[in-house]
Amino acid sequence: MRLPEAALVSGFISRGFRGRRRLPEDLAGRVPPGQYVEPGFPVLSAGPTPRIDLAEWRFRVAGLVARPQAWTWEEIRALPPSTFTGDIHCVTKWTKLDTTFTGVSVDTLLDAAEPLPEASHAVASSYGGYTTNLPLDDLSGGKAWVVWEFDGAPLAPEHGGPARLLVPHLYFWKSAKWVMGLRLLDHDAPGFWESLGYHNHGDPWLEERYWSD
């Protein structure tokens, strides 16, 4: 028996499925399509959690900038603090509501480095070798942070501590754990998951999960 392609089948119903986790009205606008609300904070990483010596830790902004920067752990924590309160969305379908992260706005870091006019994209890189790419527009304008506290406590290593990128308006793989820098480019350069079948941009509200979405 050959089945029709799903694209040709409109109105498919899963026989007997009713759904147990319908969202209350007040949350419906906060949970992107295909996501469910997860009270916990799952951990997803492609490899071991790196061990990072805070004395050696640096955060660098390099590439197409007028003034390349390298902050030590003490120096970055002395910058004006900034706190994000809101929701995060993982491509593996969970959404966590009402999180609080504290760190520094990426705007503060970019202002210090003075991006050149031709800078349009950035690649974030991490201890352990992970990378992810973002348009500069998604990193600036109050939309992104480098954070070291979650819900008032130091960010745990398995969640990206000592510091991770936080770009909450995109799927959470863009919020690189163990982040150590941004390199500004005049072109896009796909990162780790973006080279392995995941979407280049990752907007959860457009359900940009996989490369062809």
Add this chain to the structure above:
Amino acid sequence: MAGRTVLERLTWRLARVVATRAETPRFVSLDLEVPGWPGHLPGQHLDVRLTAEDGYQAQRSYSIASAPAGERVAITVERLDDGEVSPYLAGDLRAGDLLELRGPIGGYFVWEPSLGGPLLLVAGGSGVVPLLAMARHRAATGSQVPTRLLYSSRSAADALARDELDRLARTDGSGFAVTHTFTREQPPGWTGYRRRIDPAMLEEVGWPPAARPLAYVCGPTRMVEAVATTLVELGHDPVRVRTERFGPTGG
């Protein structure tokens, strides 16, 4: 390695349930026929989408349990009592039912013979599923890559595919070894491990770092964190330790 994941558009497809099999009291396998399935690599997963009559939808990801085999795909689902999708998949679906899915997804936690070895597979609970796909593919292709699987389960009854794995390990010259640890309850006369995976066990069962094994670790977060950290501390190269973490986070 990522080639096949980026060549095919990830469109939703209607799969037909060919058979359902109770593996253990908590695990059910679904054999699916997926017209147009582009093939997969062992370790990849797929997304399932359920739709209720009023249009409400729920999506979840499931690791593929089967070796690549044309348009046939098997997933093994752990029934989570407070879950939304897994009770449907593991309890309501019958042979002949249709199921919407898309995939394959994921291009890093994958293994095929060309990646070589030796292989160290470390599983906790349902985390064994993508590793089963690797072991099955290895056997199906006649790969001689030396492989050791360390598999932690609560009890022998909870261990997936125990007979199949033992059979693979008994095959002369297969180069495949399986070691079980049963953490809560052991069968009568059991002389093997009866504790959670720890550094001593990884040293005894795993490869020495000098062998430069390729390690795949999958299971609940705490177990994966501990095993991956231990492997690095024992001297294994972090870039040869690949992890996938899951557990009952909402199923």
